[in-house]
Each structure stands twice: as structure tokens, then as C-alpha cells.
Amino acid sequence: MTSIEKLDLLLHKVEKKLEQKNSTNSTLTNTLREDNFKRIFTLYEKLEIAKKHDNFETLFEYKAMNLSGIGLKNDDFGEIRPGKYVQIITITYDTNKNGKRVAKNSSLGYYGKTEKLEAQLKNDIIEFVLRWRYEKSFRQSEHYQHLISKLQ
Numbered sequence: 001m002t003s004i005e006k007l008d009l010l011l012h013k014v015e016k017k018l019e020q021k022n023s024t025n026s027t028l029t030n031t032l033r034e035d036n037f038k039r040i041f042t043l044y045e046k047l048e049i050a051k052k053h054d055n056f057e058t059l060f061e062y063k064a065m066n067l068s069g070i071g072l073k074n075d076d077f078g079e080i081r082p083g084k085y086v087q088i089i090t091i092t093y094d095t096n097k098n099g100k101r102v103a104k105n106s107s108l109g110y111y112g113k114t115e116k117l118e119a120q121l122k123n124d125i126i127e128f129v130l131r132w133r134y135e136k137s138f139r140q141s142e143h144y145q146h147l148i149s150k151l152q
Helices: 003-046 056-061 119-151
Strands: 064-068 085-095 101-113
Touching: 003 056, 003 119, 056 119, 064 119, 085 119, 101 119
Parallel strands: none
Antiparallel strands: 064 085, 085 101
């Protein structure tokens, strides 16, 4: 076997290993995403989000989702804000009559005063918002992968 043939064989083995690794990562990502999506739907029903947004398929068209009354930052994660009301807030962007882009907030769910919120309900609300954001990041990633593929 010549040196070139040996190098070619080694390159082929490396490429095969990379393909296997990418395939494993892709399968893991798909499983994580599927599990996340199922859980979002379960929470969507449990939290009665359909009362405000009756089409689960369009739930991810919102630009962002936030939570009022409960902290989501690292330094106050899960902490209630006394005297506040718990709501799941969605954000969309509209264009006003002057052609300016304006943020529009709407409530997907209202859950009362923070002090009266049961621990399990609080966890479900936080989990819903975080899982929605996780799915939204997958969708944004797909969008950028598609754009990058157009370059090649």
C-alpha cells in the first residue's frame, strides 16, 4: 500500500467517525426536542393556555415569552415578587400608523397574586415558559442552518 493510499484510508476512517458522531448528536437533539415538545403540550393543556391561544401550532409565532411576578434570572430564579400578579406574557411586534415597529404584549395566562400561588403551579408555569423558549431556540437554529446551507 502506498503512502497516498494509507492517507486516503485514514481520511476515510476519520470522516466515517465524524459522520457517526454527528448522527449520534443529531439523534440526541431530536429526542430532546421531541420530549420537550410533548411536555410543552402537556403544560399548555394543564395551564389552560388554550383559553387565550387556542391553536397550539401557532404558539411559537410569538417573538418572545416572559413571566411577570416570578423571577427567571439566575440571581432571582423562581422567587416570587410580593404584591405582584403572575402572568405568562407574550411579545409580538406590530407596525403602527407611522410605520414604526412597536412591541405588543399580551397575556397567555393569569394565575393570581404571587403570594397565593401553589408551589407546583409555580413550577409548571416556569417550566412552560422555559420549555417554550427552548423550542423557540431550536426553531431559530433551523432558520440559520437553512440560511447557511444556501451559501454552500
